[in-house]
Amino acid sequence: MYHAGDPSLFGVVIMTENRLGADRRMTNTGTTRPTTHRDGGQRPGEVWGEATSAFNRWLEGESAGLDDLVAVMTPVLWHVVRAYRLPQEAAEDVVQTTWLALVRRRASIADPAAVGGWLTTTARREAWRVSGASSKTMPVADEDLAPRLPDQKSAESIAVEHDTKHRLWAAVEGLPERCRRLLRVVAFENRPDYARLATDLDMPVGSIGPTRGRCLAKLRVALAQTGEF
Amino acid sequence: MSEMSRESLLEVVRRVYEEQDPPAEDLVPRMQAAAAFADSDLDLELMLLVERSTELVGARGGTAYTLRFVHGETDLLLRVAVEGELSRVDGWIVPPEPMTVRAIPGEQPRSHDTLVSDGGRFVLTDLPVGQIQIRLEPHDLERPAFATPTFDL
Numbered sequence: 001m002y003h004a005g006d007p008s009l010f011g012v013v014i015m016t017e018n019r020l021g022a023d024r025r026m027t028n029t030g031t032t033r034p035t036t037h038r039d040g041g042q043r044p045g046e047v048w049g050e051a052t053s054a055f056n057r058w059l060e061g062e063s064a065g066l067d068d069l070v071a072v073m074t075p076v077l078w079h080v081v082r083a084y085r086l087p088q089e090a091a092e093d094v095v096q097t098t099w100l101a102l103v104r105r106r107a108s109i110a111d112p113a114a115v116g117g118w119l120t121t122t123a124r125r126e127a128w129r130v131s132g133a134s135s136k137t138m139p140v141a142d143e144d145l146a147p148r149l150p151d152q153k154s155a156e157s158i159a160v161e162h163d164t165k166h167r168l169w170a171a172v173e174g175l176p177e178r179c180r181r182l183l184r185v186v187a188f189e190n191r192p193d194y195a196r197l198a199t200d201l202d203m204p205v206g207s208i209g210p211t212r213g214r215c216l217a218k219l220r221v222a223l224a225q226t227g228e229f
Numbered sequence: 230m231s232e233m234s235r236e237s238l239l240e241v242v243r244r245v246y247e248e249q250d251p252p253a254e255d256l257v258p259r260m261q262a263a264a265a266f267a268d269s270d271l272d273l274e275l276m277l278l279v280e281r282s283t284e285l286v287g288a289r290g291g292t293a294y295t296l297r298f299v300h301g302e303t304d305l306l307l308r309v310a311v312e313g314e315l316s317r318v319d320g321w322i323v324p325p326e327p328m329t330v331r332a333i334p335g336e337q338p339r340s341h342d343t344l345v346s347d348g349g350r351f352v353l354t355d356l357p358v359g360q361i362q363i364r365l366e367p368h369d370l371e372r373p374a375f376a377t378p379t380f381d382l
Contacts, residue, residue, distance in 0.1 A: 061339035066268055070261045078252035079243075092256060096263050097370060103267040104366045104374070107329040107342040165248060172245045187242040216238050223233065223241065 047072055048116040048190050055115040059106070070099060073116060076188050077123045083184040084127035084200070094130055098123040120189050121196065128200045171222035178203075179215035186212060267374075273364065274375040276300040300375045305365065309382055311358055316382045318353045320363070325349025327368040335360030335379065358382045 050072045057065030077098055081091045101122050102115075109118050172180065178201060185192055198205035233241075266272065276298035284294045291312040298305040304323040309316055320330065322345055332341040332353045345351050364376040 059339070059342075061337070063265065063268070066264055067261050070264050071257050074257045074260045075247075075252055078256065079246055079250075082246075082250055088253070092253070092259075095252075095256070096260060099260055099264040100267050100370050101368075103264055104370060105329060105368050107331075107344050108368075165245075168241055169245050169249050172242060183239070183242045184246055187239040187246070216235055219238050219242070220233055223238075 047076060048113075051116040051119070052113050055109075055112050059112070066103075069102075069115070073119050074099075076116075077119060079188040080120050080185055081123050081127045083181045084124070084131045085181075086127060086131055090130055091127070094123060094126045097126050101126075116190055117193075121193060124185070124196060124200060167226040168223065171219065171226055174222055175215060175218055178211070179218060182208070182212055183215050183219065270364075270376065272373065274300060274373050276303075276305060276365075276375055276377050278378060278380070296377075296380070298377050303365070303375070305363070305377070307363070311382060314358055315354075316356045316358055318356060318363070318382075320345075320351045320353070322349040322351070322365070326372075329366040329368070331364040331366065332356055333362045333364060335362075340364075356382060 051069055054065045054068035054072060058069060059065070074095060077095045078091065081094045084091075084094075086094065098119055102109075102119060109115055172183075175183070182197070182201060185197065194208045195205050197203075198208050201208075203211060277300065278296065279299050280295070280297035282295040284292050291310060293308065293310040296307040296309065298307075302324070303326075306321045306323070308319045310319075318332065322328065325345060325348055328345045330343050330345060330351045330353070334341075334357050336359070337357070341353050341356060343351050343353055359382060360379050361382050362376055362379045364374060366374045
């Protein structure tokens with residue numbers, strides 16, 4: 001699905017960041033990226049706007065609107081659901097249940113601008129339910145993720161090859177699990193509901209903000225240690 | 230070392246996961262098919278019309294009548310009031326359950342949607358006269374969606 005076609009994007013982001021220096025934070029990385037492709041790589045703001053317009057077209061009776069809404073939001077839902085440690089098939093089932101719920105409950109979405117948030121919230125609720133149900137029979141879901149992850153050896157060897165993409169992956173992958181899950185949800189969602197996140201991650205609601213800050217700080221340090229920054 | 234902003238850090242997180250754990254290539258078309266199927270009338274179960282009252286002519290020339298449909302344990306009572314080119318449908322679902330009600334006029338692509346109240350009531354106003362179908366879509370995804378046969382308002 002990822003076909004931004006430019007692994008160099010990481011490099012662009014990083015170089016721009018370095019040029020701007022420590023005190024002038026980058027505010028518009030989006031300008032370095034094509035905006036036409038829809039599956040992956042969009043800034044969340046673009047995704048939500050497209051989702052709303054597609055939802056409206058569907059409500060107006062245009063079935064292509066539903067197709068477009070599914071195309072725009074399915075990758076976002078996938079990433080949010082995968083943060084719940086669900087194996088591929090279970091994660092896909094949760095995404096599908098979310099779409100069936102949208103079709104069945106469309107009339108309960110009073111504000112079309114909120115359709116993106118409605119979808120991610122519904123998906124997280126379902127993922128939480130399914131992961132809770134399955135954790136009794138599947139104590140460790142991490143092995144399901146393992147085939148997709150680079151192992152330590154390959155991460156090291158790739159680091160030697162100065163492969164920026166894999167260094168970034170290793171930096172993210174090296175974070176504590178709770179940080180990885182929280183940051184993945186926050187990165188793909190527009191404005192995640194902290195109360196819900198707190199329940200899902202088994203944390204007090206007041207600690208989500210500070211934890212996110214600490215996780216971002218850890219990531220900042222980890223990225224710095226890659227030598228790329 | 231340069232300080233990365235929150236947004237650029239989250240951008241890295243997004244990029245990393247898009248690269249390392251993307252959805253399956255065919256996930257979008259599969260989800261499009263599933264959503265389109267749920268949105269279609271292909272798996273609708275039909276309700277049975279069991280009663281229709283005689284038409285009552287109101288004082289101001291409008292007409293009203295009642296219809297009763299059943300499907301399994303669910304009863305759907307409709308009171309249809311026609312006034313000129315438009316009609317109003319008051320519905321009552323027994324036993325009540327959370328549902329989306331969609332009135333689909335014969336020739337229009339756009340449906341008239343509403344929710345069932347806790348007491349099982351719903352109202353659809355400004356429906357065009359002519360052929361119409363009422364679909365009931367339970368919010369409980371385990372339950373099938375069902376619909377009345379097409380009838381004339």
